Every structure is written in C-alpha cells, then in structure tokens.
Amino acid sequence: MALPDPWPAPTPLGPVKVTLTLPGSKSLTARYFMLGAFAAGPSRLRAPLYARDTRLMMNALRTLGVRIEEVPGSGSYGPDLVIFPRLASSDYDDAARVPLAGSGTIDCGLAGTVMRFVPFLAALTPGEWTFDGDPAARLRPMGPILDTLRALGVEIRGGENGMLPFTIIGQETIAGGPVTIDASGSSQFISAAMLAGAHFSKGLKLTHEGHKVPSADHIRMTSEALRGLGVRVDDSKTLTWAVSPGNIDAFDIEIEQDLSNAGPFLAAALATHGTVTIERWPAETTQVGDRWREYLPQLGATVTLVPRPRGGQDLVVTGGETITGADIADSSELAPTLAGLLALADSPSRLTGIAHLRGHETDRLQALVTEINRLGGNARELEDGIEIIPAPLHGGVWESYEDHRMATAGAVVGLAVPEVSVVDIATTSKTLPQFPELWDRVVATAAATNRGSAE
Numbered sequence: 001m002a003l004p005d006p007w008p009a010p011t012p013l014g015p016v017k018v019t020l021t022l023p024g025s026k027s028l029t030a031r032y033f034m035l036g037a038f039a040a041g042p043s044r045l046r047a048p049l050y051a052r053d054t055r056l057m058m059n060a061l062r063t064l065g066v067r068i069e070e071v072p073g074s075g076s077y078g079p080d081l082v083i084f085p086r087l088a089s090s091d092y093d094d095a096a097r098v099p100l101a102g103s104g105t106i107d108c109g110l111a112g113t114v115m116r117f118v119p120f121l122a123a124l125t126p127g128e129w130t131f132d133g134d135p136a137a138r139l140r141p142m143g144p145i146l147d148t149l150r151a152l153g154v155e156i157r158g159g160e161n162g163m164l165p166f167t168i169i170g171q172e173t174i175a176g177g178p179v180t181i182d183a184s185g186s187s188q189f190i191s192a193a194m195l196a197g198a199h200f201s202k203g204l205k206l207t208h209e210g211h212k213v214p215s216a217d218h219i220r221m222t223s224e225a226l227r228g229l230g231v232r233v234d235d236s237k238t239l240t241w242a243v244s245p246g247n248i249d250a251f252d253i254e255i256e257q258d259l260s261n262a263g264p265f266l267a268a269a270l271a272t273h274g275t276v277t278i279e280r281w282p283a284e285t286t287q288v289g290d291r292w293r294e295y296l297p298q299l300g301a302t303v304t305l306v307p308r309p310r311g312g313q314d315l316v317v318t319g320g321e322t323i324t325g326a327d328i329a330d331s332s333e334l335a336p337t338l339a340g341l342l343a344l345a346d347s348p349s350r351l352t353g354i355a356h357l358r359g360h361e362t363d364r365l366q367a368l369v370t371e372i373n374r375l376g377g378n379a380r381e382l383e384d385g386i387e388i389i390p391a392p393l394h395g396g397v398w399e400s401y402e403d404h405r406m407a408t409a410g411a412v413v414g415l416a417v418p419e420v421s422v423v424d425i426a427t428t429s430k431t432l433p434q435f436p437e438l439w440d441r442v443v444a445t446a447a448a449t450n451r452g453s454a455e
C-alpha cells in the first residue's frame with residue numbers, strides 16, 4: 001500500500017504496550033554475506049535481513065560471481081540463504097561456481113557496508129568493477145578505502161576527491177602486509193579491509209593514524225565474526241588490527257535481530273510512558289544496540305531482562321514519568337534515535353564523540369539540529385556532537401534526508417508531539433522495510449488500551 005508523503009506520525013492517546021521481534025541485523029547480515037563470499041565452502045545464513053542495503057549487497061556479490069540461493073527457513077521475515085563462495089578452497093566442488101563476466105557495475109545505493117566492504121572482493125576478482133550509488137552516496141567518505149587498496153597494489157580509476165564513483169581493476173591475488181589507514185571517518189574502513197585480510201597471501205596488519213576511530217563496537221563485531229570462523233585476529237595492540245592469512249570456515253549461522261532498529265520501538269516506551277518488550281534479546285552480542293540497556297535507564301526508563309519459560313530472555317523497557325536529559329558519548333548509529341528522545345526530555349543533553357555522523361547517510365548533526373529546531377526545539381551543533389536544551393515542541397514537517405534513522409527519529413518525536421509529519425518515511429526501507437506497519441502496530445496498542453480502560 002502506498003504511504004502518504006509526508007507521513008503523519010501517529011501520536012497515541014496513551015501508553016503503548018507491545019511485544020515485538022525485529023528483522024535481522026544489518027551489520028551482521030552484511031558481514032556474513034562477505035564472509036560467505038570469502039569462505040572455504042557453501043554457507044547458510046538463517047533469518048538474514050531483507051532490506052535495501054542487504055539486497056544491494058546480495059546483487060553486488062552476484063555481480064562478482066557469488067551464487068546465492070534462497071531456501072525455506074524458519075525466520076518470520078524471509079527465507080534463509082545459501083552462499084556459494086567464488087574464492088573457495090580447492091577441496092570444494094566447484095560445480096557451483098559461477099563464471100565471471102569480467103566487468104560489471106555495482107550499485108551501492110546509500111549503503112556504507114556495500115560501498116566500503118565490497119570493493120575488497122572486487123579487488124580479488126579479475127575484471128573491471130565500477131562502483132556508484134545514490135547522489136547522496138557520492139558525498140560519503142571513501143578515500144581511506146581507495147588509499148588502502150592502492151597501498152595493497154590494486155589499480156583504481158576515478159574516485160576523485162575520495163568519493164564514488166570509481167572502477168577497481170581486480171586481480172587474482174593480493175600480497176597484503178602492513179598498511180596505515182586513517183579511519184577517523186568511519187569504522188567501516190577497518191572492518192572492510194579485515195573481512196578480506198585472510199585472503200591476502202601475507203594477511204593484513206592495519207594501523208590507524210589520525211583522529212579518534214569511531215564505532216569501536218562495529219570493529220569488535222568484525223573481529224569476533226572472523227574469529228568465530230577460525231581466522232586469527234590480533235587486536236590486542238591499540239589502533240592495530242592484524243588478520244592472519246588462512247581459510248575462513250564455511251558456516252551455518254542465524255542472524256540476530258537488529259538491536260539498533262529496536263531503538264525507535266524501545267523509545268516508544270519512554271515517549272508514551274508505556275512498556276515495550278523485545279522478545280529473545282541476545283544474551284551475548286557484538287551489536288552496538290545492546291547499549292540501549294545502558295542508555296535508556298539514564299533517560300529514566302526501567303530496563304529489565306526477563307527469562308523466557310523455555311530459555312532465552314526478553315528485554316522489557318518501561319518509560320518513566322518524564323524523559324531525563326543525559327550526556328552520552330560514542331553512541332554511533334544509535335545517536336539519531338537518542339536525539340529524537342532527548343528532544344522530549346525535561347533537562348539538557350549532550351551527545352558527543354559522533355563528529356563522523358556528518359558523513360553518514362546525510363550530515364546527521366546538521367539534520368538533527370535543523371529538524372528539532374524547526375519544531376520549536378533548542379538544539380545546536382557541537383564540534384563532535386549535538387546539545388539539546390529542553391523546549392516545548394510543536395507540530396510541523398520533519399525532513400528525513402533519505403536517512404532511515406532521521407525518519408524514525410521523526411516518528412519518535414511524533415509519539416509525543418501531535419501533528420508531526422515525516423517526509424519520505426519509505427526511506428526506512430534501507431534497513432527496515434516493515435517500519436511503518438510495525439509502528440502502526442505499536443501505536444494501535446495504546447489506542448486499544450485506552451479504549452479498553454475507558455469502557
């Protein structure tokens with residue numbers, strides 16, 4: 001069904017009370033796609049994320065000769081996938097391998113994971129591979145990826161100003177070894193090289209030189225994923241990541257639900273003083289979204305892990321009477337949702353350590369400040385983040401700048417502020433195509449509760 005644009009963000013009549021399970025993690029799906037392409041044999045991805053970013057990655061891998069087949073699975077949001085690697089070890093029956101076309105174009109959309117991770121597979125695929133994406137993707141930093149590949153001996157055409165578009169001339173092998181990288185613009189520069197490093201003859205030793213590296217959780221996710229598949233990773237020295245050469249084990253892995261995308265739904269508990277339960281919260285995870293358990297209590301919510309009768313645990317978040325302002329550092333991709341909530345807080349807040357959000361889907365610091373202030377708020381940019389001072393908000397239009405997390409932040413504000421309408425809510429399809437329908441479900445629980453209690 002076509003969605004209205006702008007989309008009137010629903011303001012529930014009372015507290016929401018809902019239990020949800022979300023689709024798979026974008027970051028884990030992207031990593032296991034790459035690892036499946038590099039693995040020593042066919043791998044199975046259970047409950048992967050089906051969204052624009054991961055479909056673009058699937059198409060990109062297929063262009064580079066990786067066969068990916070859908071098989072029935074038990075996930076609620078789509079089939080499982082079997083990935084047949086192209087760079088497989090010789091003991092794997094190569095009947096499944098797809099011959100290479102020798103050249104092709106890869107559409108990165110606006111996906112950081114596609115534009116940063118996939119070039120390393122292209123570099124190991126003989127042929128000419130052109131990378132491009134949405135107009136907004138041509139503004140996202142790519143220089144350190146191109147510099148790293150060039151330092152590894154890979155020829156690249158284009159990529160002027162360190163941005164898309166560019167053409168990678170793929171080769172049979174890459175020797176690897178030590179490389180210096182400036183990863184202050186994105187942790188994805190490091191993750192991208194690490195995911196391929198085991199395939200370089202001498203492995204890879206990356207050393208960062210520059211300002212602070214952001215999103216440390218995402219780099220840890222990469223190290224742990226590699227280790228889990230038998231790759232030796234040494235990240236014991238600060239700002240150095242070494243990946244030993246060797247096989248990447250084939251795998252059969254279930255993707256955890258996306259805990260970052262759980263954020264706006266958990267935020268609904270705070271914004272409506274209700275209760276939101278996310279079923280089967282992982283007991284251990286490398287997802288940055290596990291930090292909701294640390295952040296939301298600072299904003300006045302009660303956060304509990306409740307054991308499930310047959311094992312596992314649910315995360316239950318109940319909003320307090322008000323939302324308390326907070327100072328939070330290094331919240332990475334959780335920052336837009338936090339900012340939406342903190343715009344509703346009754347004391348000042350600062351989100352810091354997120355200067356690199358200026359190079360995300362849009363300049364998120366500028367976008368958040370502009371949209372909060374447009375609704376009567378009082379936000380300003382800091383050198384490395386934003387500050388929000390309490391101010392009464394009114395309805396109005398919330399621009400989303402083709403940024404899924406800006407769109408969902410607008411929806412969060414709309415829970416407490418009537419008559420907010422979000423431009424291009426469909427942009428949530430980047431990582432969560434089901435967002436509008438799940439949001440309606442959440443809001444409907446408040447209406448139902450209220451009608452119930454009124455009767």
Ligand SMILES: O=C(O)C1=C[C@@H](OP(=O)(O)O)[C@@H](O)[C@H](O)C1
Pocket residue numbers: 026027028030112113185186187188191214215218332333356
């Ligand atoms: O590796 C990943 O999957 C990601 C790393 C982070 O990138 P930055 O380091 O650019 O923030 C994060 O914000 C992005 O959404 C996903």
Ligand SMILES: C=C(OP(=O)(O)O)C(=O)O
Pocket residue numbers: 110111112113333360361405431
């Ligand atoms: C920064 C993000 O995405 P990307 O993977 O495109 O960098 C994000 O999802 O918040």
